[in-house]
Amino acid sequence: MAWTGKVLRVNLTTGTCTTEDLRMDWAKSYLGQRGLATKYFVEEVSAKVDPLSPENKLIYATGPLTGTMASTGGRYSVITKGPLTGAIACSNSGGYFGNELKSAGWDMVIMEGKSPKPVYLLIENENAKLMDASDLWGKSVWDTEPAIKTKHQDPLMRVCSIGKAGENQVLYAAIVNDLHRAAGRSGVGAVMGSKNVKAIAVRGTKGVGNISNPKEFMKVTYEKKKILAENAVTGTGLPTYGTQVLMNVINEMGAMPTNNHRDVIFDGAKDISGEKMHEPRKTDGKANLVTNQACFGCTIACGRISKIDETHFTVENKPQYHGASGGLEYEAAWALGSSNGVNDLEALTYVNFLCNEHGIDPISLGATISAVMELYEMGVLTEAQLGCKAPFGSAQALVKLSEDTCNAVGFGVEIGQGSKRLTEKYGQPQLSMSVKGQEFPAYDSRGIQGMGLAYATSNRGACHLRGYTVASEVLGIPVKTDPLVTDGKAGLVKAFQDATAIFDSAGICVFTSFAWTLADVQPQVAAACGDEFDMANLETMGERIWNMERQFNLEAGFTKADDDLPARLKKDAAKVGPAKGLVNGIDKMLPEYYDLRGWDTEGRPTSATLERLGL
Known part of the structure; x- marks a missing residue:
């Protein structure tokens, strides 16, 4: 099994760090990183919590493929209730921090409460403790990371930290690792700042063992890297x-x-x-x-x-x-x-x-x-x-x-x-x-219709990385669809959303999906984690993760009215270019999307859908 099987729980209020066994029953239903950490989060935190209060929690999570030889297996995610949106937040980052955390022996770190003074978390393999960060508070990311490395005389230490934006509760503050990689969206850095946590510094030398089928894993990851290269x-x-x-x-x-x-x-x-x-x-x-x-x-x-x-x-x-x-x-x-x-x-x-x-x-x-x-x-x-x-x-x-x-x-x-x-x-x-x-990412949904539906229904607010239909509508991956029409986009968006949930939860980069489909990810997950992770299991798992996030948002007070676009995109037609004269057809696509999701007309998962997904 490619998980470490260990969770580090940090109670910032009391200043204690304790070790827990990973819930493997949950891991087999939610995989890791985005899915598994969100499961922990929704079980432990009320959807009504104030995102910047001590009652909110902050989870740093790796996936089963993080730290392995799978291409792009260096990802980690930060899960919390986002202060920018009030919705579930999961912000993903690359760089080297995710591998270091996994190599230190941890699948995830759960931070709860609030420290009475600025601190940073020091992790050296199985040893973890909170350190005084009073001298770091007010410093930038660029000053914080080298200062921690110098203090511990370890240039190979990996650090994620917040800068002034997180300390000052900028509602879209990021958590930055390796100086310029970031868990960037939804304000996860503001939550970290609200807890008086300046940084996490990790040194891991244990590596990632416990691959279910090492020989098969080496073979299949080599084959999949060739697909990326070609x-x-x-x-x-x-x-x-x-x-x-x-x-x-x-x-x-x-x-x-x-x-x-x-x-x-x-x-x-x-x-x-x-x-x-x-x-x-x-x-x-x-x-x-x-x-x-x-x-x-x-x-x-x-x-x-x-x-x-x-x-x-x-x-x-x-x-x-x-x-x-x-x-x-x-x-x-x-x-x-x-x-x-x-x-x-x-x-x-x-x-x-x-x-x-x-x-x-x-x-x-x-x-x-x-x-x-x-x-x-x-x-x-x-x-x-x-x-x-x-x-x-x-x-x-x-x-x-x-x-x-x-x-x-x-x-x-x-x-x-x-x-x-x-x-x-x-x-x-x-x-x-x-x-x-x-705020929207970089695609106008009058010219790329599917992205309008992806924005409107994204569980973390407008986002391109929750259902990147640009791959199909612009680049023709895995099949070419017409960006100017609404027909078929509900199914396309759902498929991308469910698949992306698995890419994120496995611990790999979503950019691999320009070349890989879920059928390329599945044999890597199966070789690393066990044969029960077949295609049917992963497809259901992606859908389960999406619906779990949806449920949290509904409990937080979101409704069908929040699955919408600004009037400008629905009423003001594009003036020039291929989309000239077009507005986004969200009102046509949304009912079909709800139906495909197994939700009622108000966007709530039906009891049959929840039962089928084990929610």
Whole structure:
């Protein structure tokens, strides 16, 4: 069995760390990581809990394939009730932290209560204790991680931490590991900050044993890595351009949300694209992109390492930003760029550095600033309030507002509450491009219809990683569907959602799904965990996980009304491009989706569905 069989429970109120055996009966029904940790969470925490109260819990979880030789087997997730949405939150990260936690002998860490003073959790294999973090409080992620490594004289230690955003309860604060990988969405970092936890530092030397069938596991993982290497997306596109390979593709489709979703094509897309990151600059002859980088065990290596032009206004006289660090990925480039009409690649890279440094989700940050820019252009917000002129297209405004948000000063405090709360405060709630309070990712659902349904029904609020129909509607994976029609999208969304739940719960990266289907994951899980994990079992398990999350949200007070899109996407037709004249057909797709899910007309799982899934 590929689980360690151990759970670390940390009571922050009393300062104690205790060991528990993993509930293997639950593991066989929910697999690991997202599914298993959510099962623990919903059993232990009321859906009515205040996300920032001591009664909320925070679970860091690995999957059975985390730390193994399965490609991309370095993932971990953070599960809690999200402060941005009030819904179930599960935020996934790569890098090296997940493997280290698993190699130290832990399937998950459950944090409960609240520490009376700032602390960090030190884990050295089976030994765990809380350490004073008073000297680290107020420091950035970039300062915290090296400080902990220096203190313990261990450069191989892996650290996940929060920056100022998490400490200051920015509602979309992230937890950052390895300096620029992040459990980025839904505000998991704010929950960590609310508990006075600055970091977790892990050193694991035990490795991952207990593979059910080692010989078969070696054979099947080798075969599946070949599929990734030979695929055009995972073997060529992502290693070369990262997720930024999508910038020009989505723009040409007329599905690039621009100026807070007022438009669907951004004329400056080519200036902030993956291709542009490769081009030598006129100022110094060097490219924005330095190299690509892989997370633990990854054979794709989509990560970007970038260096900002040292003469650019954002980093003049700021030598701390002159080195190479985590560069733009597509979602950040869109949210900070196209969404705000900004085509300054260096400015976007700088703000992305800020997000990594201070621990903040660039998607929600950029999308909230775009709502601010629209409010400014409407005259609702003024230069005096914002501290700057803030029209769409202003790189200076983007930088100023981002710095203020990261440091929780000026109008940045309000931006840190997210677009839903901000636009409601100023009487224009229709300008928040969000679902359940979480801001949209980088696909306009008038041009990619299935993504509208995926956004509306996502259990953690608007999200592309819960049902990435772009794979089918744009890239033709595993089959090509027409992005401009609603027919068949309910079934497509459900299939992607259920399959993604298994990818997430296994401990592998969802980007493998550009080349793999669930049929490629299943033999790896079976070889690692046991033959009972056949296709039928995994398919049911994915559906079970989705419905469990749904139940939590219903108990938290969400209803059918929350499975919807902003009026702009339902009433304002795309003006140009292939989707010209179209709005999103969510109202047509949603009833069919509910029916396929085995839910009633109000979006509640029927008793027959719950019984079939063992819920």
